[in-house]
Amino acid sequence: LRERFPIDPRRCPVYQDLKGGGAPAGIEYYLPLFFDTTATLFDYLPPSALLALDAGVLESAEAFWAQTGERYEQRRHDIERPILPPAEILLPTEHLRQQFNATPLIETVAREHARFGEAADLGVQPAPDLPINVRDAEPATALKSFLASYPGRVLLASDSPGRREALQETLGAAGIKPSVVANWEDFAALADEAGSFATVAAFDNGFAISEPPICVLTERQLYPDRAGQPRRRRRSDRDPDSIIRDLSEIAEGSPIVHEDHGVGRYRGLVTLDVGDTPAEFLEIEYAKGDKLYVPVAQLHLVSRYSGASPDAAPLHSLGGEQWEKAKRRAAQKVRDVAAELLEIQARREAREGRALQADRAMYEQFAAGFPFEETPDQQQAIEAVIDDLARERPMDRVVCGDVGFGKTEVAVRAAFAAAMAGKQVAVLVPTTLLAQQHYQNFRDRFADWPVRVDVLSRFKSAKDNRAELDRVERGEIDVIVGTHRLLQEDVKFKDLGLVIVDEEQRFGVRQKERLKALRAEVHLLTLTATPIPRTLNMSMAGLRDLSLIATPPQNRVAVKTFITPWDASQLREAFQRELARGGQIYFLHNQVESIERRARELAELVPEARIRIGHGQMPERELEQVMLDFHRQRFNVLVATTIIESGIDIPNANTI
CATH class of the missing domain: 3.40.50.11180 (Rossmann fold)
Incomplete structure (x- = not known):
């Protein structure tokens, strides 16, 4: 070298x-x-x-x-x-x-690009798309016609035994009854038998062979609009408590709390002679360098410090009054919160809520319209929510999961159950842009069902929004999406049954007070990627039910982080890699004063990039328009301050 x-x-x-x-x-x-x-x-x-x-x-x-x-x-x-x-x-x-x-x-070349005289036809064609639409009265008409006219054998390949059984049920109702074979080898051995067969096999795509005539149909041909989630070995079920409470060992120098003496710093384990017997003690340092030695047998009196910024944790004085005063104030707050929670819980228990339950067959048809396979965590969350809605008392469940992990589909299933039971649904979000995104998602999922979805938005005129509220009051809208405007006193519902709150931590005190009142009256579903401590504590205490979605969706890979000095050529390479795959980029800049200069530098460095700016000092509507344009891929690089933390799912943005 x-x-x-x-x-x-x-x-x-x-x-x-x-x-x-x-x-x-x-x-x-x-x-x-x-x-x-x-x-x-x-x-x-x-x-x-x-x-x-x-x-x-x-x-x-x-x-x-x-x-x-x-x-x-x-x-x-x-x-x-x-x-x-x-x-x-x-x-x-x-x-x-x-x-x-x-x-x-x-x-290998496509048939239309082959040069005459030099190409040999292998006799293999892609299998035709024969979509099964479970909502139709005759869901498998195209497949039935194909099977009747095809001269050879047809193999229907499913991704899993469960999917094969579901396919057999659907086909059986349509009068198609394929024979089950264990694998491809067994199918190939049945060379003299015609007809249709079903198996479990990992074919990516279907194909048709001309001699002998064999056609393999996969779920891509039967459900062309449905994207599969790769099958993964099922992990043992984990209690959400263990995920949250699985804390590492206390590091030396960390702040800890003694029940009787308050906050000090852990200085490690020491061995001291007690009489003639050596024993282990925790050494805790308090203000002014005072030391407290706690026997290991009294470890239950010591707990982890949970305040903000452990490095700046305020140390108490041994023998001082500060800790006792803090405990008295905390005890009073606990009593206040407990009284409030008891009141809400009593109202919930006393109120005989109406169980919200959709017809099972209709619900299964609606679930089949989800264009992905549910992840295990997502399926558990959906089942928990549907079970809660079917009970006689109001639901109060928190669904926690990262952006893009599938919380919205949990909300959509809950909204379907409520709407089919004749109740109205309010979807509450913190920003107009997020309201537009949810509105579009709900509209897409309910497109084939008699569920009316609308949105209250600043992108509409005041007259149009007033008309929407009148329709809500008359019961003409089943699902209404909106910001905190939905919590104002002039908003009346004909028969509200479910409130869905997304990104609860972004709402102010006044809005949360209104939510508290609603909690005792209707079913409440909260979606969040970053639950506030109070919500989390209430969930851990069992006062609010908790579902975690921790399984990443298909094609989600681990984030790779690189820390380097500023390097223009390396930066250009990172931009080019992302733009070459058709992706989008967040460029995070920490100063509003110099953000425009930075954007100009990037434009010179990567002239092929389409760059826009977003920061918190822009007029709110202008900022919303920038984020909306980024979501719609009208430009591919957003130079922004921390305002990108907004709960918006922009799956095409793959690099920060």
């Missing part, structure tokens, strides 16, 4: 890692420095090898080679992380082309 590059070993992380016996990230790009000669894949292939190339391989290789050359030119002078020329570590495209020309080759 030192012979090849003019590096300063002290400033080169790669050199330091190698010297210490470690393997730095990206060590494979220094492979030629470890060996006299290196080999390619083609050096390992026997002369008789046959290559099969998918369409467009060479075009992709050429694009990659050009991109690699551009990145090399950008970073070739980096003396801290020196890099070799691409030709030393990668196979040039021209070399690749020569190898392909010298090797027996099968190239």
